[in-house]
Amino acid sequence: MAGKVTIALNEQLINMGFEKAINEAVGFGLKGVDDFHIALYQRQKDEFLQYALFFHTNSKKEIKLVEVELEITSIAIPEKTIGGLDIKELEARLYKSEGLNVLSPASRMDAPKKDITFSAISDLGQLYSHSKEGKAAAELLMFKFNQHLGIGFSPIDFAFVRQHVSTVTINGKDLIGLTATQMHQNLQNFHYSKQQNNDQSQLKTKNMNSENLQYLSDNIKYMGFGENLKEALEKNMKEGKAEFQLQFATEFGNKPFEATLNFKKSENTGNYFFNSYNASLERSSGEKMEQTFYINKGKGITSKEAFNLLDGRAVHKDLVNKENVPYKAWLQLDFENKDKHNNFEIKPYYEKHGYDLKEAVGKFAIAELKDPDKERALIASLMKGNVQSVTIEKDGSSHKMFIEANPKDKIVNLFDSNMKVVQKEAVGKYQSVAPSTTQAVAVKNDEVQDKKKDLKPDNKQEKAKTQKNNDSLLPKKRESNKKGLGVK
Structure with a gap:
């Protein structure tokens, strides 16, 4: 009409x-x-x-x-x-x-x-x-x-x-x-x-700085918080507050995810900046996990990546160190330890750790790997920390399965169509090649302690070697006062 x-x-x-x-x-x-x-x-x-x-x-x-x-x-x-x-x-x-x-x-x-x-x-x-x-x-x-x-x-x-x-x-x-x-x-x-x-003078009318609003609106959208916060963002900016917060709530896989976005006004330019957000996830067990994620020059951990991290998975990111030198690493939250800001410590797995995701995925008879576009999409999704659906074809049968990246053990974790963990003895029938002496897949137990027992070394010498390698992956003590990792 x-x-x-x-x-x-x-x-x-x-x-x-x-x-x-x-x-x-x-x-x-x-x-x-x-x-x-x-x-x-x-x-x-x-x-x-x-x-x-x-x-x-x-x-x-x-x-x-x-x-x-x-x-x-x-x-x-x-x-x-x-x-x-x-x-x-x-x-x-x-x-x-x-x-x-x-x-x-x-x-x-x-x-x-x-x-x-x-x-x-x-x-x-x-x-x-x-x-x-x-x-x-x-x-x-x-x-x-x-x-x-x-x-x-x-x-x-x-x-x-x-x-x-x-x-x-x-x-x-x-x-x-x-x-x-x-x-x-x-x-x-x-x-x-x-x-x-030639200064930063603002237009002294009822109308706010449209460029700043548009930039922040785009930034929020890029970080995965959608477009529904724009009206509240504009309202707070017009009021000229020194700082303010916006609330975000959604669900990922029927798990409630909430975030409080923190904004602060620059004393020099009068522009507002999206500096960080406090995320919380209610896991299947009912336990509530919380973490503050920091934004660096408009970039950082997206809302979906934050969900994946709080849900226990690892995320691959492009980072920058304090000398502004770029590097890549897998990040995973250490739920056993917290820093002085009450955040879970971040365990980075650098490139020298030797985790090859594509190689780990390739050990399974996954149908999507036959199509280059689907293969790229699969790898990209796993790098964001997602649990990804795949079709495994073996011995004339097709099986709908799920996998996730596991950089710590340099493998992928395998689940059946009901998201139940595939037990060790059943893993081999889904692989395209016979398992080597190095286990090709991490089999998650229902409890973290069970998994630790499965992976525990048999002798003290191997245990000491493993401990030494793990220590080398921990973040070095920071000398600056800045919080969090810089994300490129």
Whole structure:
């Protein structure tokens, strides 16, 4: 069913100065598109304004304006001649080729306009390669006209973007009575103040820093906490709290998993950071396991990886040490020991430990290993600490089984279709090769103590050797005050 532009929306768009968007909104409504956005552009002297209008169709099939985003790009081009090229004249030709009408959607260029454009871009290339001064001037022009000429310039230096681009987003009740001119004036005041002072000044309006909000929203989503926390995140950030927490709850395999996400405001920049989260898992036995996981530059242990760690499995991660040198390791929680912060100690198994997951999995007659894509997916899932379903084909029969990584014993653990542990004497019939003197699979007992008894060495000499090797895997005593492992 088609969405409709109501009289109220029609009047709202006219009053805001976005009457050019009405026909496009009607078109989207006729096509039955429930959520869409319309981009409008405006050039004012050295400013390029880009409005993004976001619409949503409600259950009554009425189209509503739910959010407006304004981005200002302001670049003043120097008045000088470089390599025989008048920079301002070149800017005028680029502007002419852009050919945008005030607050109108971008249109395709006709043939004459293409000739003008190609000539201007050719001169722009000459300017760029002429000298260091020419390159700097060309970069300003390229960035200024990149949006619609497709010059393909993307500045690497984020400070360059911060200096010339500012964005504000208005949504909800804040849209009532707002006009495009008011948005422009408010953002313009902030933008030029930022250019003059070159500092971290925030836009002192009812609207928060949209970049910071979007970054944190994306970060939360990337860490596995979904998108339902965005509204609460925005509310707390708008209130300007020095620090706050958000609550998350879900289930993994019918096991309740909860997390408290910790956010703190920087005293220097005013930006908020997602620093850590406190996770808890209620295991099948009813025991509640808790651990704090730290976030390093937006990266760390995801929620599902935290669940797997608290459930007793190992997770493979890319890490960085305190000298910022990257390395890889399997991580597993030591439920027998806690640190001074009441966290379980982390047992790392480094590459020198010699655990080859692919080799350990390959000792079983697993059907998924015959398909390279399925094999990669299987290994990737096991590296995240998941219990993975597999099909084992042996002697003309197919068996649905489950496996998990066991880096400590350099093997994989095997379970039947009911997640019951496969006993030692039954393991051989699922292997593609005969078991060697080194056991090919770890068989978990129902209790940890039973497993320890099964793996206990028979003589004191072997026991001492094993203890020495295990000690070498423990984390060295830290000299810094920082908590946790850095995750790349």
